[in-house]
Amino acid sequence: MKQLFITLLCLLAGILPAFTQENPEYKVRLSHITVDPVQLKEYNAFLKEEIEASMQLEPDVLILYAVSEKEHPHKITILEIYANEAAYQNHIQTPHFLKYKQGTLHMVQELELIDTYPLIPELKIKEAAKHEYPYK
Amino acid sequence: MKQLFITLLCLLAGILPAFTQENPEYKVRLSHITVDPVQLKEYNAFLKEEIEASMQLEPDVLILYAVSEKEHPHKITILEIYANEAAYQNHIQTPHFLKYKQGTLHMVQELELIDTYPLIPELKIKEAAKHEYPYK
Numbered sequence: 462m463k464q465l466f467i468t469l470l471c472l473l474a475g476i477l478p479a480f481t482q483e484n485p486e487y488k489v490r491l492s493h494i495t496v497d498p499v500q501l502k503e504y505n506a507f508l509k510e511e512i513e514a515s516m517q518l519e520p521d522v523l524i525l526y527a528v529s530e531k532e533h534p535h536k537i538t539i540l541e542i543y544a545n546e547a548a549y550q551n552h553i554q555t556p557h558f559l560k561y562k563q564g565t566l567h568m569v570q571e572l573e574l575i576d577t578y579p580l581i582p583e584l585k586i587k588e589a590a591k592h593e594y595p596y597k
Numbered sequence: 598m599k600q601l602f603i604t605l606l607c608l609l610a611g612i613l614p615a616f617t618q619e620n621p622e623y624k625v626r627l628s629h630i631t632v633d634p635v636q637l638k639e640y641n642a643f644l645k646e647e648i649e650a651s652m653q654l655e656p657d658v659l660i661l662y663a664v665s666e667k668e669h670p671h672k673i674t675i676l677e678i679y680a681n682e683a684a685y686q687n688h689i690q691t692p693h694f695l696k697y698k699q700g701t702l703h704m705v706q707e708l709e710l711i712d713t714y715p716l717i718p719e720l721k722i723k724e725a726a727k728h729e730y731p732y733k
Contacts (some may be wrong), residue, residue, distance in 0.1 A: 487725075489664055491674060497658075509716055520726030526676060527627055528713035538627055538713070540662065544725035577664035577674070580645055584681050586721050589680035590656030 487523075488543040489579045495571035498535040504568045505529075508537070513560035521548030521557065524586075542579075623659075624679040625715045631707035634671040640704045641665075644673070647697035655691065657684030660722075678715075 495505045508527060516520045530536045543549040545591035552558055608636055632702045648661045657680035666672045679685040 491664065491666075498617060505716065506718075512717060512720070516720065516723070522723075523725060524688075526720055526724040527716035528627065528676075529716065531712040534714070539663075542722060560631040562620060562627060568726070578667060578670070580641065580663035580665065580673075581648060584648070584652065584660060584662055584722070586660040587652070587656070587658075589659060 463485050483542045486545040487579060487582045488541075488546050488549050489582070491575040491577060492537075492539040492541060493571070493573040493575070494537040496537060496538070496565075497568050497570055498567040501535050502588055503567055506566075507561050507565050511557050514557035515555070516551060518557070519548065519552055521545065521570045522552055610671050617732055618646045622678075622681040623715060623718045624682050624685050625718070626677045627711040627713060628673075628675040628677060629709040629711070630673040630705055631674070631703075632671045632673060633704050633706055636704040637671050640649070640698070640701050643697050643704075647693050650693035651688060651691070655684070655688055657681065 466545055512527060513524045523542040523544060524540065526540045528538050530538075543552065553562075600636040644663060648663060651661055659680060661674065662676045664674050666674075672683045679688065689698075
């Protein structure tokens with residue numbers, strides 16, 4: 462009830478347009494995955510193969526950027542950006558996604574999927590510059 | 598104590614190399630920020646200005662990708678990728694970062710900074726393809 466109130470408050474405060482105006486079609490999600498620590502090496506191999514296949518074979522899977530917490534390496538977060546809902550629906554029917562999903566079901570202890578709005582949807586990851594520090 | 602045990606278990610299981618071998622220099626972090634809902638619009642404006650300045654002016658701030666949870670818009674997560682630790686240390690001394698930090702201190706209710714290892718550090722966000730769906 463408190464969460465509903467806060468959500469409504471945010472909507473009334475008019476903050477959502479700042480997060481949606483640039484490209485309302487993008488589907489952007491955070492996946493929080495807790496993996497069985499003793500199966501983490503195998504899980505990571507599955508995930509890496511799945512991400513590499515998705516990035517190579519699916520033009521509208523814009524990124525699946527997975528990170529592992531340094532202090533809790535079995536806690537994984539994936540920033541997922543799809544061009545639109547159709548891209549996501551297509552993604553979850555691909556052979557590489559199904560292989561990952563079925564292959565890791567018994568390794569995943571918790572899965573939380575959080576739908577989000579991006580603040581600046583068109584932002585891209587840059588190449589690292591080659592100069593020396595400090596450059597101020 | 599349990600967390601320490603799990604971390605050690607993961608280290609022993611040899612999973613960390615999968616998350617570090619490609620580019621050990623990258624500094625990759627998740628920032629979880631809970632904003633005072635009534636000040637969220639103003640907070641978002643500060644954050645957007647800060648990110649745009651960082652992306653334009655700092656070659657080795659590779660991305661600051663901010664998302665807002667649809668169900669709790671005042672909960673923000675930022676995936677932060679810096680080319681290395683020096684890039685981050687430089688970033689937090691820039692005028693645009695200090696303006697954001699000082700301007701939003703009273704708006705932030707919670708701040709959690711989580712250091713991470715990226716699974717595939719060199720991954721980039723693609724442009725959305727222009728074709729029609731379904732493309733299977």
